[in-house]
Amino acid sequence: MATLAAALALTTTIATVAGTTDLPPGDPSRGEALYRQYCTVCHGATGEGDGPNAPFLEDDRPRDLTEARYMARLTDRDLTEVIRGGGGGVGRSRFMPAWGNTLSPQQVGDVVAYTRALSRQPQRPMALPADPPAAAGARLVAELGCTGCHRIGDLPSAPVAPDLSRLGAKLQRPWLDAYLQQPHRVRPAGYVPLSRSRMPDFRLSPQESRQLTAYLIRLRPEGVLPVGSVQAPAEADGSALFQRLACRACHIFAERGGQAAPDLSLVSQRLQEAWVALYLLDPQAADPRSPMPRPGIAPGEASVLASYLYGGGLPLAAVRTDVEDEEEATRGVALFRELACRACHRRPDEELPERVGPDLSCIGDKLQPGWLAGFLRQPHPIRPWLKARMPTFGLTDAEVEQVTAFLATLRDQGLPPLSPRLQAGGGASPDILQAGARLASREYLSCSSCHLGGDSAAEGAEEEWAPDLHLAGRRLRPEWIVRWLTDPQRILPGTKMPSFFADADSGPNDILDGEEDRQILALRDFLLAIGKAPDSPVP
Numbered sequence: 001m002a003t004l005a006a007a008l009a010l011t012t013t014i015a016t017v018a019g020t021t022d023l024p025p026g027d028p029s030r031g032e033a034l035y036r037q038y039c040t041v042c043h044g045a046t047g048e049g050d051g052p053n054a055p056f057l058e059d060d061r062p063r064d065l066t067e068a069r070y071m072a073r074l075t076d077r078d079l080t081e082v083i084r085g086g087g088g089g090v091g092r093s094r095f096m097p098a099w100g101n102t103l104s105p106q107q108v109g110d111v112v113a114y115t116r117a118l119s120r121q122p123q124r125p126m127a128l129p130a131d132p133p134a135a136a137g138a139r140l141v142a143e144l145g146c147t148g149c150h151r152i153g154d155l156p157s158a159p160v161a162p163d164l165s166r167l168g169a170k171l172q173r174p175w176l177d178a179y180l181q182q183p184h185r186v187r188p189a190g191y192v193p194l195s196r197s198r199m200p201d202f203r204l205s206p207q208e209s210r211q212l213t214a215y216l217i218r219l220r221p222e223g224v225l226p227v228g229s230v231q232a233p234a235e236a237d238g239s240a241l242f243q244r245l246a247c248r249a250c251h252i253f254a255e256r257g258g259q260a261a262p263d264l265s266l267v268s269q270r271l272q273e274a275w276v277a278l279y280l281l282d283p284q285a286a287d288p289r290s291p292m293p294r295p296g297i298a299p300g301e302a303s304v305l306a307s308y309l310y311g312g313g314l315p316l317a318a319v320r321t322d323v324e325d326e327e328e329a330t331r332g333v334a335l336f337r338e339l340a341c342r343a344c345h346r347r348p349d350e351e352l353p354e355r356v357g358p359d360l361s362c363i364g365d366k367l368q369p370g371w372l373a374g375f376l377r378q379p380h381p382i383r384p385w386l387k388a389r390m391p392t393f394g395l396t397d398a399e400v401e402q403v404t405a406f407l408a409t410l411r412d413q414g415l416p417p418l419s420p421r422l423q424a425g426g427g428a429s430p431d432i433l434q435a436g437a438r439l440a441s442r443e444y445l446s447c448s449s450c451h452l453g454g455d456s457a458a459e460g461a462e463e464e465w466a467p468d469l470h471l472a473g474r475r476l477r478p479e480w481i482v483r484w485l486t487d488p489q490r491i492l493p494g495t496k497m498p499s500f501f502a503d504a505d506s507g508p509n510d511i512l513d514g515e516e517d518r519q520i521l522a523l524r525d526f527l528l529a530i531g532k533a534p535d536s537p538v539p
């Protein structure tokens, strides 16, 4: 007995000397953030081994980390060892990557502490009932980065996409130009792991895309290695290295492999070879938010591996930036700002730029859900003066339903009820519609001096134009139209829309007996009616 205790004490001492247990105990809450970033794609959000990448690991299923009986058999040292050195280091699956080059000893300790907590939960929480669509919509809106362009109450805005400030050293020019015109999924598990964010389609014209490309391709850091400057040992075998490092745990290459990371078969069209070699040396130096483990290889090996991914072909010519580009690049700088690319693409410490989209905090009061769903599927310009535009996210039907349900809940709780006289229902008579048309006409309130109406252009400069009133009937809630006409400044302080009915005697006296309430309702009914007959011009 005494010898056993002595032996145990000895192992502890050895471990301490080796530096594995003299660390302060790991902090499971810091460990949780690391786990989300690096481990969920395989082990799943709850640790059960069911992450989205799990089905692609051939027969090597990621361990269910909540399985208490199994996990109790592993000491903290065992856990530390497998997390640092990977499965291959302890005779287990190579598809469990080695994190020792990426995580500091303290961070490994934190992850170990969190991993322990996963299996110590006495009971797994019961599966929650499916979220009501609105709650799912709220999460989706945050993940997609809507809050980078729109204020939505106090929902926070986190950067959801890669920093583009060194893109010129990374991407190939033709790929970038084509991608901006037709974005598609590059990272199957999302840039923020397991989020549903995606690069939306800004419906750029070929010229706009050229301008943005000309600008972005100039963004390169000083001192990047030129192509070919890292000399590869001639005898090195890229294929063997690729197998040994088990890159297929996360990446597809030649149609086999994981779904946690970009398809490496596309690297040769997408990326610059010198960038890839540097990335393989230290992914977090290229992008601190990269969830790829640092392979821990020498520069020579990195360039062998890179050239293997390029099929051993000729290195690509360095990216050209012509002098003639200068003008396009200048235009690209402005476009990048106007379209608010930085709403999503910024470093975590970078401030959010000014929001370019309308405030959606009370949008449920304003828009009809049917119109909103159609707009989210296929956005189109509404406010002619805006240089920014609402991009197309390519939402699925279920996602459209969730976002619509969430936005419909955003109401102004402090709104006083409408006076009974302003609540009269629609179904207006021809007389009322005619009164509305007269009020809107040039002889009276002259709505079309600002508003677009069908095909007829408004007067004045483009920056002064207001939304097409033919959209109003299908777009706006009738009650909101009444409130807007009654007091637009209450809804949107500073708007150029005049307050026609600011006080009791402001409306014209020769229409509907000069009664403002009836005039407002007549305008409302008129707008609802012309919306349903899109060809009639605004008088």
Ligand code: HEC
Binding pocket: 034, 035, 038, 039, 040, 041, 042, 043, 053, 057, 060, 061, 062, 063, 065, 074, 079, 082, 083, 087, 091, 092, 093, 094, 095, 096, 097, 099, 111, 115, 249, 250, 258, 260
């Ligand atoms: C690419 C997928 C993948 C990722 C990412 C991944 N793992 Fe694993 N992990 C596996 C696989 C596969 C196994 C099963 C190995 C076996 O049983 O042979 C495993 C096993 C484990 C085990 C059990 C080891 C044992 O001895 O049974 C632990 C603990 C673990 N992973 C922790 C982590 C942590 C912590 C992270 C994040 C830092 C992580 N894993 C990230 C795939 C992954």
Ligand code: HEC
Binding pocket: 141, 144, 145, 146, 147, 148, 149, 150, 339, 340, 341, 343, 356, 357, 358, 360, 363, 366, 372, 380, 381, 382, 383, 384, 386, 388, 389, 390, 391, 393, 403
């Ligand atoms: C890059 C910036 C940007 C992002 C990101 C963005 N929007 Fe927009 N959105 C706009 C702009 C600009 C408009 C105004 C377009 C117009 O009026 O022509 C707009 C308009 C809208 C409108 C119509 C509001 C009204 O009063 O007419 C809704 C609803 C909307 N966006 C919802 C969303 C949702 C939901 C998301 C996330 C899925 C989102 N937006 C992401 C820029 C953005």
Ligand code: HEC
Binding pocket: 097, 162, 187, 191, 245, 246, 247, 248, 249, 250, 251, 260, 261, 262, 263, 264, 267, 270, 271, 276, 279, 280, 287, 290, 291, 292, 293, 295, 305
């Ligand atoms: C644990 C999963 C994981 C493993 C293992 C892994 N990677 Fe990655 N890798 C990623 C992720 C995730 C990204 C995307 C990072 C980002 O968001 O930019 C990435 C990005 C890359 C890129 C850039 C791809 C692009 O189109 O932007 C290359 C090249 C790459 N990895 C090569 C490798 C090689 C070679 C190996 C084997 C040594 C490897 N990776 C192992 C997860 C992994």
Ligand code: HEC
Binding pocket: 144, 145, 146, 160, 161, 162, 164, 176, 179, 180, 184, 185, 186, 187, 188, 190, 191, 197, 198, 199, 200, 202, 212, 336, 339, 340, 341, 342, 343, 344, 345
């Ligand atoms: C609503 C958020 C959002 C906005 C706004 C946005 N992007 Fe993106 N973008 C993303 C996401 C998310 C990705 C990563 C997608 C993926 O990997 O599948 C991405 C990827 C990219 C990439 C590829 C980068 C790489 O390394 O893979 C480029 C280039 C890019 N965006 C340019 C732009 C430009 C230019 C604009 C403005 C016109 C813009 N983005 C606006 C979300 C956004």
Ligand code: HEC
Binding pocket: 439, 440, 445, 446, 447, 448, 449, 450, 451, 465, 466, 467, 468, 471, 472, 475, 476, 481, 484, 492, 495, 496, 497, 498, 500, 523, 527
């Ligand atoms: C001096 C210019 C001007 C005149 C005249 C004017 N409006 Fe407007 N109106 C605006 C502007 C600007 C907005 C857009 C406010 C915003 O969303 O930023 C607007 C918005 C609206 C909207 C909401 C449109 C939407 O789809 O979001 C309605 C409805 C509307 N006006 C009705 C009218 C009616 C009816 C008249 C005539 C009785 C009228 N307006 C006259 C400037 C004007």
